[in-house]
Amino acid sequence: MRRKTLLTLLTLLLVAGTVLAGCGSKKEGEGSGSSKENTAAAKEQVLHINLSAEPPTFDPAQAQDSQAHTVLNMMYEGLVRLDENSKPIPGVAEKWEISSDGLKYVFHLRKDAKWSNGDPVTAKDFVFAWQRVLDPNTTPAPPYAYQLYYIKGAEDFNGKKTTDFSTVGVKATDDNTLEVTLNNPTPYFLGLTSFYTFYPVHQSVKDNAKWSADPKTMITNGPFTLTTWTTGQKIEVSKNANYWDNKDIKLNKITMSLSNSGATELSSYRSGQLDFAGMPNGEIPTDQMPAVKKELKDELDLKAVGSIYYYQFNVTAKPFDNAKIRKAFTMSINRQDIVDKVTQSEEKPAFGFVPPGIAGAKDEFRTEHKDDFFTENMDEAKKMLQEGMQEEGYTTLPPVTLIYNSSDKHKKIALAVADMWKTNLGVDVKTENQEWGVFLKNRRSLNYQIARAGWSPDYNDPMTFFDLWTSKSGNNDVGFKNPDYDALIKDAYSSADNNKRMEDFTKAENILIKDQQVLMPIYYYTNVALLKPNLKGVLIDYAGGVDFTRAYFE
Structure with a gap:
């Protein structure tokens, strides 16, 4: 009897899920929630969202994940902020000058x-924060x-x-003036x-040392303060x-539940x-x-964004310290099947690291460099595996384990990919979900x-x-270290020639993806979000980042 693959089973489950989702649901085109709820929301101006993972920190110097990014963006403001077109507009800085050579910003x-306690935000606060980030102690x-x-x-x-630190090009010339000097012009x-x-x-x-974990000591300068x-x-x-x-700022409050269950999140919506x-x-x-696209189509925001979903190899751990083995694993999955039968959100299979939508020399980088x-x-892939x-x-x-942070979606993708590895390479891969903080710690410690x-x-x-990746x-x-790669990125940092920079990036991507196969691209993201009809002012940028600070209910 022919072996039925996990992907086939997932497809059957998708069909069943669609049928079950339709039971007792609203008619096609009808939105969720009642007019009474909408009226209450407009009166109270309290936004309810969910985070699928708890942010490990609210310290801007230590943050490195999208969950923290979203909440920090509510509580803090930088020199500039981004508008609905992702262009910089005044934030704490009401104006600025840039020297003709592009090296000095005032x-x-x-x-x-x-600050939320009433203290003035000064240029010295920026110097203090940036010195704290750069201080090797x-x-x-x-991480950033x-x-x-x-x-x-x-x-x-x-x-x-x-x-x-006085040798670093950041200086407060008075309480309201910050001077920044760059190494090279950086548009x-x-x-x-x-x-x-x-x-x-x-x-x-x-x-x-524990200031960022206690609402009582979280003094912030943005539109919102941490209260719970x-x-x-x-x-x-x-x-x-x-x-x-x-x-x-029209919202009075934003409350965030913490659940890594997509089913719970959708049910709550x-x-x-x-x-x-x-x-x-x-x-x-x-x-x-499928059910969401049909029943909530007027509330669904579905669009391609400049972000990538991928797997990464620890190149210091066996057996993935061998590039041929990494290549074998990368070549042996079917990305189109994953986006068509598992994720189902119109993602595009990825065969590089930079997604569409990212600027190049004159057009998008991905248009100019395939x-x-x-x-x-x-x-x-089988040949590469045997040679490796x-x-x-x-x-x-040796035994192989794939780790992912707790999520229904990540689990389904991991199981589908592991099944492809079993079918196409004859390799058994254990999949293991981990809580977000533990997952990040394990990645950082290799x-x-x-x-x-x-x-x-x-x-x-x-x-x-x-x-x-430097x-x-x-x-x-x-664990990737490559002097040729480092040199290319250093050249791109210092070059004012945008065409040359893009050529350097292409050579670097060639090392990262083709030669060394440090990463295993899977797909370029599509942002999938549901918004209540009377929720306005939510900004979702070109990368899929979300800004709730100017949101409101009408």
Whole structure:
């Protein structure tokens, strides 16, 4: 009898899920929730959302995940913030000047910017925060310290080549003026200052190591303040009366449940307990997508975004310290089947690392440089596996485990991929789900063999996809070190020639994906979100990031 694959079974479950979802549901085209609920929401201006994982930290220097990003964006504001077109507009800085050579930025801070306790937000607060990120003695080491390497002297200070922070190109010339000097012209630097690693931090934190875990000591400068954090249950932020643009903040409160169950999230949305469901902080069950597309089509926001879903190999762990074995695993899955039969959200199979939608020299990078770094080829994959095993002296492959953070979607993808590896390579792979904080810790400490991963850009330039794999990056959690790769990224950092930069990135992607196969691209994300009809002002950017700060109910 022919073996029935797991993917076939998943397809049958999807059909069954669609039928079950239709039982007792609303008629086609009818929205969820009642007019009474909508009226109450408009009166109370309280937004209810879900986070599929609890943020490990609310310290801007230590954050590195989308869950923390969403909440930090509610509570803090950088020198600039991004508008509905992802363009930088005034934040704490009301205006700025950029020198003709692109190296010097002078930011003028608004005098009415205040911390939630009433203290003025000053240029010295930014200097303090950035020094804290770059200080090599900060524990644990901030993963995004390298994002500040654009600043003159920042890398040398972070790398302990100097202990004198005055050599770093950031200076408060007075309480409301911040001067920043860069190593090289960086067109996207202004937008980068909206990223959470660049947020100011109240200087009281230097005396309290646990400040970011207690609402009582979380002094913030953004539209909302942290008022409740019940571990494993609920996070709540409330409108900040001292925020300079308080008059334009219409929500009084945002409450966040904490559940990694997509089924629970969708059920809560249908019943009116949630006003927003789905990405980037939650998920809609893959087996419910057909029903959602049919029944909630007027509330569904489905669009391609510049982010990628992939698996990564720990190149220091056996058997994945062998590039041929990594290539065999990468070539032996069917990405189109995964997006058609498992995720069902119109994603595109990925054969490179930079997604469509990211800027290139004149057009999109992916349009100018195709993602054809490898192909799916089961016969070649078997050959690669045998050659790799022979090089390592294996008669059988060592046990292999794939880890992923707890999520229905990640589980279904992991099971489908593991089944493909079994069918196409004859390799048994154990799949293991882990709680978000544990999962991140294991990745950072290289305590894994294969791990699920996803990357959303921090700014619209290919650099954000490549600088995280340099040997000095705090986000490099695959153990990859390659001097040729580092040199290409360094050249791209320093070059003012955008065409040359894009060629450097293509060569780097060639090393990362084709030559070394450090990563296993699976698909380019589609953002899948449900919004109640009277919820307005939610911004979902080109990368799939979400900004709730100017949201409101009408």
